[in-house]
Amino acid sequence: MTALLECRALEAGYLGRPVVRDFDLALRPGTVTALLGPNGAGKTTVLLTLAGIIPGIGGSIEMGGASVWRSGPRALTKRGLVLVPDDRWLFTALTTRENLTLARRKNGLSVRDVLEYFPSLVKRLDVAAGKLSGGEQQMLATARALIQEPKVLLIDEMSMGLAPVLVEQLMPIVRRVATDTGAAVLLVEQHVKLALQIADEAVVLTHGELALRGPAADLLRDPARLERAYLSKTHAS
Secondary structure: OOOOEEEEEEEEEEOOEEEEEEEEEEEOOOOEEEEEOOOOOOHHHHHHHHOOOOOOOEEEEEEOOEEOOOOOHHHHHHHOEEEEOOOOOOOOOOEHHHHHHHHOOOOOOOHHHHHOOOHHHHHHOOOEHHHOOHHHHHHHHHHHHHOOOOOEEEEEOOOOOOOHHHHHHHHHHHHHHHHHHOOEEEEEOOOHHHHHHHOOEEEEEEOOEEEEEEEHHHHHHOHHHHHHHHHOOOOOO
């Protein structure tokens, strides 16, 4: 299966100093990849680089077999790559409906289409985003990404600031989106068990380097292996 997005030997960081080194990743249609690791491992740096928000330092990034190396976020969005950042980036003074309408593609999905994933937002359409609960804001941020019809969806810490019960409700939606739309999803998440339950593959970063890669189901059954990856730089496939 051809990857929708692939990076090879990626070096990424800030002011020319790499935080992530020699990182390979391939995201395939209809799959969820969990990008895991301790705080400071470089997970968000990977997402921001893939989304074109910070420039890569070395390596390559391709979408659909074509280089998008150092493409900006607007160009990548047009190609179908959409990021849901950890701080959600909502227009807090605008309503739920207005946030979704602004993101909608011409002749694309309707607000009603994406709210099938988040029915609890239907009654909140005319409420300002800044007055939504944390869980509702995360739903809106994800719905806003979905209305752009992404081929590649990057989600950074969906659980940030949310109660575990809400995270348990949101995670299956990520799985459903990948299955329903054929999008490739890359999910950065600290709730490791919940992420592994809905992911196809898991990748663990420690100190900016690949420490472990494998089927999510295998790692869910072998938490000790996962723990060793968090605590060391041991490379495994």
